[in-house]
Amino acid sequence: xxxxxxxxHSPALLIAIPLLAAFLTPxxxxxxxxxxxxxxxxxxxxxxxxxxxxxxxVFTGSAHIYTMGASNPTxxxxxxxxxxxxxxxxxxxxxxxxxxISTTVSLAAGFxxxxxxxxxxxxxxxxxxxxxxxxxxxxxxxxxxxxNLFVFxxxxxxxxxxxIAYRFYYGDAVEGAFKYCVVSSLGALMVLFAIGLLxxxxxxxxxxxxxxxxxxxxxxxxxxxLLIAAFAMKCGAVPMHxxxxxxxxxxxxxxxxxxxxxxxxxxxxxFRICFSLYGLTLDVTTVGIIIIALGLLSMFVGVTMxxxxxxxxxxxSYHAVSQTGYMLLGVGVGLYLLGKSDFDTYGMAAMEGGIFxxxxxxxxxxxxxxxxxxxxxxxxxxNLNEMGGLAHSMKFTTIFFMIGALAIAGIxxxxxxxxxxxIYESAYHVSPILSIIAMLVSIITLASFVKVFHSAFMxxxxxxxxxxxxxxxxxxxxxxLTVGIILFGLFPGWVVSNIVHPAAQALAAQAGYIGSxxxxx
Amino acid sequence: MLETTGGxxxxxxxxxxxxxxFLMAYIMWGMGEKKHAKGEQEKPFLSGQDEPxxxxxxxxxxxxxxxxTETLSGYYDFxxxxxxxxINDYVLWFLGMAAIFFLAIxxxxxxx
Amino acid sequence: xxxxxxxxxVIILIAVGMYAVIFRRNLIKxxxxxxxxxxxxxxxxxTLGYREGGVAPIYTNLPANVVIPGGMVLPVPQALTLTSxxxxxxxxxxxxxxxxxxxxxxxxxxxxxxxxxxx
Numbered sequence: 232x233x234x235x236x237x238x239x240h241s242p243a244l245l246i247a248i249p250l251l252a253a254f255l256t257p258x259x260x261x262x263x264x265x266x267x268x269x270x271x272x273x274x275x276x277x278x279x280x281x282x283x284x285x286x287x288x289v290f291t292g293s294a295h296i297y298t299m300g301a302s303n304p305t306x307x308x309x310x311x312x313x314x315x316x317x318x319x320x321x322x323x324x325x326x327x328x329x330x331x332i333s334t335t336v337s338l339a340a341g342f343x344x345x346x347x348x349x350x351x352x353x354x355x356x357x358x359x360x361x362x363x364x365x366x367x368x369x370x371x372x373x374x375x376x377x378x379n380l381f382v383f384x385x386x387x388x389x390x391x392x393x394x395i396a397y398r399f400y401y402g403d404a405v406e407g408a409f410k411y412c413v414v415s416s417l418g419a420l421m422v423l424f425a426i427g428l429l430x431x432x433x434x435x436x437x438x439x440x441x442x443x444x445x446x447x448x449x450x451x452x453x454x455x456x457l458l459i460a461a462f463a464m465k466c467g468a469v470p471m472h473x474x475x476x477x478x479x480x481x482x483x484x485x486x487x488x489x490x491x492x493x494x495x496x497x498x499x500x501x502f503r504i505c506f507s508l509y510g511l512t513l514d515v516t517t518v519g520i521i522i523i524a525l526g527l528l529s530m531f532v533g534v535t536m537x538x539x540x541x542x543x544x545x546x547x548s549y550h551a552v553s554q555t556g557y558m559l560l561g562v563g564v565g566l567y568l569l570g571k572s573d574f575d576t577y578g579m580a581a582m583e584g585g586i587f588x589x590x591x592x593x594x595x596x597x598x599x600x601x602x603x604x605x606x607x608x609x610x611x612x613x614n615l616n617e618m619g620g621l622a623h624s625m626k627f628t629t630i631f632f633m634i635g636a637l638a639i640a641g642i643x644x645x646x647x648x649x650x651x652x653x654i655y656e657s658a659y660h661v662s663p664i665l666s667i668i669a670m671l672v673s674i675i676t677l678a679s680f681v682k683v684f685h686s687a688f689m690x691x692x693x694x695x696x697x698x699x700x701x702x703x704x705x706x707x708x709x710x711x712l713t714v715g716i717i718l719f720g721l722f723p724g725w726v727v728s729n730i731v732h733p734a735a736q737a738l739a740a741q742a743g744y745i746g747s748x749x750x751x752x
Numbered sequence: 753m754l755e756t757t758g759g760x761x762x763x764x765x766x767x768x769x770x771x772x773x774f775l776m777a778y779i780m781w782g783m784g785e786k787k788h789a790k791g792e793q794e795k796p797f798l799s800g801q802d803e804p805x806x807x808x809x810x811x812x813x814x815x816x817x818x819x820x821t822e823t824l825s826g827y828y829d830f831x832x833x834x835x836x837x838x839i840n841d842y843v844l845w846f847l848g849m850a851a852i853f854f855l856a857i858x859x860x861x862x863x864x
Numbered sequence: 865x866x867x868x869x870x871x872x873x874v875i876i877l878i879a880v881g882m883y884a885v886i887f888r889r890n891l892i893k894x895x896x897x898x899x900x901x902x903x904x905x906x907x908x909x910x911t912l913g914y915r916e917g918g919v920a921p922i923y924t925n926l927p928a929n930v931v932i933p934g935g936m937v938l939p940v941p942q943a944l945t946l947t948s949x950x951x952x953x954x955x956x957x958x959x960x961x962x963x964x965x966x967x968x969x970x971x972x973x974x975x976x977x978x979x980x981x982x983x
Contacts, residue, residue: 378944378947382947382951385951385954385955389951389954389955389958392958392962393958396962396965399965399969402966402969402970402980403980403981405962405965405966405969406966406970406978406979406980406981407981408962409839409891409959409962409963409966409978410839410842410981412955412958412959412962413839413842413843413885413894413895413898413959414839414842414843414846416898416902416955416959417843417846417885417898417901418846420898420901420902420905421850423905423909423948424878424905424908426944427905427908427909427912427941427944430909430912430940430941430944431912434938436940449858449861449862452857452858452861453854453858455857456850456853456854456857456858457850459853460846460849460850460853463849464846464849470834470845470848470849471842471845471846471849473835473837473841473842473845474842476981477837477981480981481981514857517856517857517860518857521853521856521857532831535824535827535828535831536831536835536983538817538820538821539817539821539828541813541814576757577757580756580757615812615813615814616812616813616814618813619810619812643761643763643766644763644766644767644770648761649754649761649763652754652756652761653754653756656756656757656758657757660757678817679817682813682816682817683813685811685813685816686811686812686813686816687813689810690806690807690810691806691807691810720763721763721764722763723754723761723763724753724754724755724762727754831983832983835982835983836979836982837979837980837981837982837983838975838976838979839891839894839975839978840885840886840887840888840889840894840975843882843885843886844886847882847886
């Protein structure tokens with residue numbers, strides 16, 4: 232087993248290892264609880280290491296192709312067929328980039344869970360579902376097959392819904408999970424209907440092969456409408472965002488951090504559909520304006536709804552909606568300019584900003600949800616009115632929260648500033664109004680996090696709270712994400728040119744995506 | 753060092769500038785007059801009342817941006833009205849947005 | 865014309881299911897509505913793969929004088945439908961178990977009363 236073998240098979244291994252481990256977890260749980268915890272953490276660490284190796288190879292080399300069930304995994308089209316008929320995994324720059332986010336957030340959430348759910352029942356099943364969520368995310372990000380996308384979307388949705396309801400004894404947790412389950416299964420059915428429309432016309436399920444022959448007929452347009460609506464709802468774009476605060480609020484904190492990464496997997500699917508499947512055949516101006524409009528609405532409504540919230544996780548959930556708006560704006564500007572003469576300068580910068588913001592958001596919003604969970608762990612309430620003075624006893628959590636809050640508000644030198652700067656500059660070129668709204672939203676974001684900081688951490692110490700810091704494993708979970716924020720903040724140039732640019736390039740260059748599977752554009 | 757279309761952004765330079773500015777401000781502050789030793793200050797005069805304890809004057813979260821939400825109460829009332837929390841409405845929003853996308857993307861091609 | 869009837873049935877079933885999800889306030893009826901939409905999508909997939917007078921696509925068990933592959937129905941949509949049915953069962957089971965818990969903690973199945981999370 233050498234490195235080349237590992238790299239060749241890594242796309243399949245990254246899905247297979249957590250999937251098998253997920254169903255081994257309840258068995259090990261029967262034998263020994265400590266062994267189960269260690270097993271889950273080791274699996275997450277292995278996934279992270281393989282993912283980093285794969286991502287590095289993709290960023291420095293070319294996209295990885297893996298054909299499931301073929302004797303030679305790099306041969307996508309069997310000798311007796313004219314088109315790819317097997318399930319093909321295709322990990323290009325964008326897929327590897329999203330995979331990095333998913334594994335990193337899962338690793339942090341895994342460490343954090345060790346202490347966070349220690350007193351709950353059914354932990355074996357909790358970790359099973361946590362690993363299944365990772366499988367769903369990685370599957371959505373790696374697959375080159377549009378029906379496979381639907382299957383992994385459902386795997387992700389079902390695992391998430393069950394985990395949102397994990398602490399069912401709160402009652403409202405089940406309500407949030409039910410709402411999530413209804414909207415996500417309806418969205419997934421619309422995706423399946425769109426897949427049927429595409430398959431009926433072209434007899435193809437492979438995205439690259441579809442992209443080669445797609446003609447943008449009326450049926451294709453209807454499929455596009457259903458896909459955009461479903462994935463925009465799954466990533467929480469206003470006005471289809473209402474399930475987001477409901478389910479994020481009631482889920483256990485590590486799961487909320489993973490749900491942020493899960494929403495971004497849907498965002499990835501939205502971008503993949505627009506850029507790689509339809510590409511220049513679609514009306515980039517109309518669809519670009521739709522995505523920009525969704526982004527602006529999400530930014531503004533999300534942040535203004537966050538401001539008066541009294542529940543700390545609900546406030547942060549509305550910020551998640553608002554930050555998704557930045558990504559939609561950045562990549563929407565890129566789509567709007569696609570194929571136009573300005574694309575190489577402003578369009579590319581906007582896409583880099585939007586894509587850079589995805590990883591930044593996963594890091595700092597994950598961190599903020601974990602600090603909210605740490606507060607809940609100690610204070611046993613999410614109501615900001617009943618908190619106060621936590622900085623006296625929780626020094627690490629306070630520092631982590633400050634770093635996360637400054638990063639999300641786009642205060643230099645943290646990472647949020649770098650990606651927002653790229654978005655401001657390039658969106659200004661399309662229309663100055665876009666940049667003005669984006670900056671205004673940033674200011675209100677800072678204002679609402681000042682409110683959280685003031686009411687939770689400042690002021691006289693609470694009388695009825697347990698004193699002291701949260702357990703070590705929770706601090707490790709938060710520290711993983713904090714280190715990411717600081718590194719990304721200090722070296723934005725290196726990150727953009729080595730990680731973000733290949734991802735943006737992979738999205739923008741449809742010919743490369745088609746060529747690597749279907750052989751020539 | 754991050755090159756953008758209009759300029760560049762370097763956190764290292766920013767941090768160095770921040771430290772220099774902080775040192776300058778600290779030195780200037782240090783050169784000021786040291787009038788009072790600790791404990792010498794007078795208590796604040798609040799119309800002859802005693803100063804309330806810190807616990808009593810800590811502004812709770814629900815009141816912090818009261819002025820902001822009160823000024824925009826029309827907007828916030830509307831927003832509260834549409835965030836009903838009823839699952840049927842969530843699905844209706846989804847279908848409504850799908851209909852809008854349909855009008856924007858499919859209809860122009862059908863008419864022409 | 866006769867072969868287009870299933871497509872009309874798909875449209876009608878989706879409309880019925882969506883009506884149930886949007887206008888019915890009982891949570892169980894919402895779950896039923898989603899199942900109806902899912903059946904409609906499954907019917908759509910199956911109809912796509914049907915060929916007039918086609919036989920089952922099993923090579924080893926073909927009747928005599930069948931054109932290959934034109935005389936067989938498409939196998940892929942059937943595989944998709946099977947997957948989709950399995951997923952649908954999981955979704956339905958999960959949703960109904962949520963409904964049970966909601967009834968335990970809220971004492972009602974009215975979606976207008978199951979709204980502790982709002983605004």
